[in-house]
């Protein structure tokens with residue numbers, strides 16, 4: 001467990017989230033008009049959430065949490081970033097969609113949460129790479145789930161860690177000595193790079209040429225390590241799917257928009273998985 005890294009990441013996320021939200025226009029109006037930030041793959045994996053207690057771990061600024069709440073779920077969103085939670089709390093009030101948001105390191109929150117108090121635990125798109133210990137997280141998720149409850153994860157594929165970008169071209173990533181990917185430039189403004197992909201028709205120029213003053217560190221877990229940690233915690237894997245596109249996020253600038261807010265690698269690359277989703281049940 002690397003709480004020191006989590007705290008540094010919190011500082012980096014605080015800066016990044018303010019820049020990200022500057023591009024997303026009138027989000028409360030979008031949600032009030034019945035807009036959703038969930039992708040079809042998210043909806044499919046989540047299933048029917050009406051009346052369910054959903055905990056959205058690493059919920060960022062709450063757009064997906066509120067989209068889930070709008071489907072009739074009782075939602076708690078948890079995130080380490082102060083900026084994320086104050087934005088999400090405001091967004092809930094302004095959109096009129098009820099949800100509870102709590103600022104906490106996910107590990108502290110899972111430890112303090114009442115056991116068996118969630119029907120669904122959800123995490124998506126760039127969440128698991130911030131976890132410094134997969135086994136402690138998976139055990140905490142299992143403890144939080146009521147019997148029959150499900151963990152739903154939809155994520156960018158670890159295969160993307162093999163790629164990097166240099167001078168506007170995709171290149172093989174440089175060798176890394178360990179699992180920790182330190183980024184001196186911190187979390188970048190991938191929302192600006194993705195345009196409508198993450199702004200859902202609301203894109204605004206917002207903050208220009210964002211420079212994050214706070215470095216960040218990700219953990220480069222493989223798909224096998226994640227599935228193994230979930231299975232070893234005692235959850236039963238029910239679904240595992242991979243897709244050759246990434247929803248919403250242009251991870252590398254040469255990626256190509258194929259419509260419906262999806263991005264693929266340029267045609268010179270073989271099709272490789274860019275996203276995966278899984279569902280695991282507490283029996």
Ligand SMILES: C[S@@+](CC[C@H](N)C(=O)[O-])C[C@H]1O[C@@H](n2cnc3c(N)ncnc32)[C@H](O)[C@@H]1O
Pocket residue numbers: 006009010013057058059060061062063064065078079080081084104105106107123124125126127130131
């Ligand atoms: C890429 S965002 C997830 C985006 C999400 N799919 C959404 O609904 O917008 C990753 C989030 O993880 C949060 N995070 C990173 N480390 C964390 C930790 N140790 N505990 C809780 N949240 C954390 C960050 O603050 C950030 O908001």
